Amino acid sequence: QKEVEQNSGPLSVPEGAIASLNCTYSDRGSQSFFWYRQYSGKSPELIMFIYSNGDKEDGRFTAQLNKASQYVSLLIRDSQPSDSATYLCAVPNQGGKLIFGQGTELSVKP
Amino acid sequence: SQTIHQWPATLVQPVGSPLSLECTVEGTSNPNLYWYRQAAGRGLQLLFYSVGIGQISSEVPQNLSASRPQDRQFILSSKKLLLSDSGFYLCAWSLWGQDEQYFGPGTRLTVT
Numbered sequence: 001q002k003e004v005e006q007n008s009g010p011l012s013v014p015e016g017a018i019a020s021l022n023c024t025y026s027d028r029g030s031q032s033f034f035w036y037r038q039y040s041g042k043s044p045e046l047i048m049f050i051y052s053n054g055d056k057e058d059g060r061f062t063a064q065l066n067k068a069s070q071y072v073s074l075l076i077r078d079s080q081p082s083d084s085a086t087y088l089c090a091v092p093n094q095g096g097k098l099i100f101g102q103g104t105e106l107s108v109k110p
Numbered sequence: 111s112q113t114i115h116q117w118p119a120t121l122v123q124p125v126g127s128p129l130s131l132e133c134t135v136e137g138t139s140n141p142n143l144y145w146y147r148q149a150a151g152r153g154l155q156l157l158f159y160s161v162g163i164g165q166i167s168s169e170v171p172q173n174l175s176a177s178r179p180q181d182r183q184f185i186l187s188s189k190k191l192l193l194s195d196s197g198f199y200l201c202a203w204s205l206w207g208q209d210e211q212y213f214g215p216g217t218r219l220t221v222t
Binding site: 032034041042043044049051066088090092095096097098100101102103 | 142144152153154156158161165198200204206207210211212213214215216218
């Protein structure tokens with residue numbers, strides 16, 4: 001059974017700092033990785049995906065993948081209070097399904 | 111572009127009552143469809159998924175059922191709700207052959 005692990009947090013960072021969210025996965029054969037953001041009381045929103053080793057940047061967000069160490073990270077630069085949310089990491093499973101981590105709660109303090 | 115709708119947005123039901131939640135997707139054909147439940151402060155639990163009309167796979171045995179009467183319509187049902195059925199119910203879709211899923215706005219169910 002594939003597993004995806006995340007620290008539940010909460011992770012608290014000051015406004016303007018870099019927030020670093022980490023996710024480890026058990027299946028070495030995993031090829032793609034997804035980051036979802038979920039505001040309190042709302043549904044998850046896909047914000048990043050990464051398929052290749054290395055970094056992928058999209059605005060203030062950078063996804064980092066290290067397949068050898070089986071972890072994927074999400075960096076948020078210049079963190080804003082509006083980034084306060086729970087961030088979910090997901091890995092594909094067979095049959096078109098995703099396995100989600102428990103999520104890391106991020107709090108950005110003004 | 112594709113959009114996904116869920117209704118109702120919130121629902122309060124007594125124990126033992128029936129349930130019907132509906133999800134529809136617009137702007138795409140033959141999507142994969144998923145029902146998840148998220149209990150308060152918990153992660154996402156996949157309940158059902160469907161790759162086509164009438165094709166339903168159940169992930170967790172419980173008193174819930176799902177149906178897909180039309181290509182872009184997915185329904186979650188129960189004959190008799192339990193207190194433990196309370197939670198945030200999310201419908202999601204994906205394109206065939208692609209892994210990324212997109213979620214609807216969700217239905218918050220409280221069983222009293």
